[in-house]
Amino acid sequence: MPNGIPHKGEALNRISVFWFEKFKDIPNHFLDVVDQRTMIVRRATPLPVEFIVRGYLYGSAWEKYVLGEPLSGIRLPKGLKKASELPEPILTPTTKAESGHDVEMRWEEVVARLGGDTAERIKETSLRIYERALKVAKRRGIIIADTKFEFGFAGDELLLIDEILTPDSSRFWPQEEYGEGKDQLSFDKQYVRDYLTRVGWDRRPPAPSLPPEVISQTSKRYIECYERLTGKKF
Numbered sequence: 001m002p003n004g005i006p007h008k009g010e011a012l013n014r015i016s017v018f019w020f021e022k023f024k025d026i027p028n029h030f031l032d033v034v035d036q037r038t039m040i041v042r043r044a045t046p047l048p049v050e051f052i053v054r055g056y057l058y059g060s061a062w063e064k065y066v067l068g069e070p071l072s073g074i075r076l077p078k079g080l081k082k083a084s085e086l087p088e089p090i091l092t093p094t095t096k097a098e099s100g101h102d103v104e105m106r107w108e109e110v111v112a113r114l115g116g117d118t119a120e121r122i123k124e125t126s127l128r129i130y131e132r133a134l135k136v137a138k139r140r141g142i143i144i145a146d147t148k149f150e151f152g153f154a155g156d157e158l159l160l161i162d163e164i165l166t167p168d169s170s171r172f173w174p175q176e177e178y179g180e181g182k183d184q185l186s187f188d189k190q191y192v193r194d195y196l197t198r199v200g201w202d203r204r205p206p207a208p209s210l211p212p213e214v215i216s217q218t219s220k221r222y223i224e225c226y227e228r229l230t231g232k233k234f
Contacts, residue, residue, distance in 0.1 A: 003210045011222040016163045028160035044152030053130040056145035073106040081181040145171035187225035
């Protein structure tokens with residue numbers, strides 16, 4: 001996008017720090033905070049797979065469900081609505097594309113690429129983090145509909161890396177506005193996506209400039225998300 005979103009980078013960094021400190025028991029790359037926009041991390045070699053945990057049926061998952069298609073080989077029960085909570089969280093891994101769009105992977109493909117032991121460790125860890133984070137967020141009035149995790153190796157040690165559980169790697173919904181069968185309000189960049197859809201952008205560069213109101217409202221959503229999650233003023 002040609003426009004920056006004020007305070008977005010700082011909010012994402014501070015939210016990531018909040019979660020890394022909460023999940024100290026899970027090996028991760030976080031070491032220290034330099035300032036509100038910067039952290040020091042351990043150098044790791046990223047794995048070529050992104051691990052998406054879904055607790056609610058929305059976005060591309062809903063689109064596939066409507067067409068009767070499985071998600072990463074997983075068949076969901078019939079009768080679910082848009083934004084329905086799933087019977088249990090599921091893992092839908094994708095490729096980590098250098099350019100273009102990520103591609104959904106079946107679990108067998110993940111195992112073939114990473115090895116069975118590593119794949120199973122990551123699956124168990126991803127689902128465990130999501131379930132713990134969901135409970136924390138709900139106490140703060142936020143639903144984490146889905147989220148993306150990345151992992152890497154520092155030597156022989158498997159680490160949780162990248163940003164975690166932020167509005168750019170997750171769908172965050174205000175719990176008081178939630179309801180099945182409808183579009184959801186969100187604290188994430190979906191607000192920008194919705195604007196681009198309304199103006200008919202075909203997703204080819206160059207992207208259109210964002211009006212001041214969209215920039216301002218998006219910035220406010222990132223800040224509100226940080227304040228709700230942490231209970232601190234931005």
